[in-house]
Amino acid sequence: MKVKGIARRSIWLREDGWSLALIDQRHLPHEFRIATLTDCAQAATAIRDMWVRGAPLIGVTAAYGVCLAMRVDASDRALSDAIELLLATRPTAVNLRWALESMRSTLLALPVGERERAAYQRAAAIAEDDVSSCSRIGDHGLAIIESLADKKKGPLGILTHCNAGWLATVDWGTALAPIYKAHDAGIELMVYVDETRPRNQGASLTAWELQEHGVPFTVIVDNAGGHLMQHGKIDMCIVGSDRTTSRGDVCNKIGTYLKALAAHDNGIPFYVALPHSTIDWTLVDGIAEIPIEERSPREVSHMRGLDQEGQWQEIALMPEGSLALNIGFDVTPARLITGLITERGTCQASAEGLARLYDKGA
Numbered sequence: 168m169k170v171k172g173i174a175r176r177s178i179w180l181r182e183d184g185w186s187l188a189l190i191d192q193r194h195l196p197h198e199f200r201i202a203t204l205t206d207c208a209q210a211a212t213a214i215r216d217m218w219v220r221g222a223p224l225i226g227v228t229a230a231y232g233v234c235l236a237m238r239v240d241a242s243d244r245a246l247s248d249a250i251e252l253l254l255a256t257r258p259t260a261v262n263l264r265w266a267l268e269s270m271r272s273t274l275l276a277l278p279v280g281e282r283e284r285a286a287y288q289r290a291a292a293i294a295e296d297d298v299s300s301c302s303r304i305g306d307h308g309l310a311i312i313e314s315l316a317d318k319k320k321g322p323l324g325i326l327t328h329c330n331a332g333w334l335a336t337v338d339w340g341t342a343l344a345p346i347y348k349a350h351d352a353g354i355e356l357m358v359y360v361d362e363t364r365p366r367n368q369g370a371s372l373t374a375w376e377l378q379e380h381g382v383p384f385t386v387i388v389d390n391a392g393g394h395l396m397q398h399g400k401i402d403m404c405i406v407g408s409d410r411t412t413s414r415g416d417v418c419n420k421i422g423t424y425l426k427a428l429a430a431h432d433n434g435i436p437f438y439v440a441l442p443h444s445t446i447d448w449t450l451v452d453g454i455a456e457i458p459i460e461e462r463s464p465r466e467v468s469h470m471r472g473l474d475q476e477g478q479w480q481e482i483a484l485m486p487e488g489s490l491a492l493n494i495g496f497d498v499t500p501a502r503l504i505t506g507l508i509t510e511r512g513t514c515q516a517s518a519e520g521l522a523r524l525y526d527k528g529a
């Protein structure tokens with residue numbers, strides 16, 4: 168997608184052919200900064216501290232983290248240490264494990280001397296797979312938006328949560344790919360963007376992306392969605408996923424479940440857009456089985472932003488000493504989901520629906 172008219176991806180190899188460049192998302196929407204990673208430990212820090220975030224992008228960054236490790240030492244031991252380090256960064260998005268296991272199986276099958284080159288090839292293939300999957304998700308989602316827009320006079324209201332745009336992937340995004348394609352096809356939209364406390368990925372990242380692309384949007388507080396649904400402003404919801412179980416339960420940014428409940432109560436279609444790398448075929452019951460990330464309470468008790476002089480400031484929101492709990496994700500049961508939009512098409516959120524599109528991930 169474009170930033171100030173220049174085509175960008177969220178992550179790319181530098182001209183030296185080995186070091187990694189990425190958009191440092193901690194500074195958006197106010198500053199566009201590019202960070203360079205030159206070793207595996209930096210890649211782990213970039214994921215853990217959320218310079219990059221979003222399930223697919225976490226996986227791609229980790230794959231390149233393995234490449235950086237292989238430059239220094241391509242032994243079995245170094246490979247398994249690198250994977251362990253990267254795997255421990257964030258627990259919920261399954262794309263991380265998927266990408267790392269793909270790197271492991273590719274590299275272990277090769278002699279040590281061939282591993283560095285093969286690692287870069289595999290990581291690039293994972294990145295390209297993400298771009299084409301997201302583009303196809305966009306095409307399948309566009310068909311759904313077109314059919315809803317046909318029945319609607321005026322802009323179609325679409326609610327989205329967190330950031331499942333191109334910043335969460337390599338390009339296009341998951342939930343936002345259909346929105347970009349619909350906008351480009353001339354469909355009139357109004358995207359309602361949940362701010363998504365505590366890290367505000369909606370207000371900071373989704374709003375920035377949509378603005379760069381010229382898509383009309385309105386940022387709302389996380390609690391406003393239900394009211395807007397009751398008053399006819401929302402025609403559909405599209406969100407992303409950090410992990411989807413084999414029966415179609417979806418784990419996504421905290422607050423997604425409440426939006427799905429409100430959509431269900433108001434008869435509004437609730438879609439989840441996800442690539443194959445987000446499906447965890449080993450799990451069935453999302454509520455019982457998906458590990459949920461808990462982050463620092465400081466992300467709840469404090470907020471960062473620019474002051475009137477344009478300087479970054481952090482402010483305290485609550486009485487000193489207050490307890491704060493920062494749960495990163497929740498699970499939306501399959502029964503509340505209208506459909507899963509994947510790179511292979513749209514299916515029912517159920518074991519049968521997913522089986523129709525995939526043969527256990529094949």
Ligand code: MRU
Pocket residue numbers: 220221222223328329330331332335336341342368406407408409419420495
């Ligand atoms: O904590 P984050 O910012 O990495 O979480 C990302 C999300 O939950 C996104 O909303 C998304 O749906 C998954 S990535 C396409």
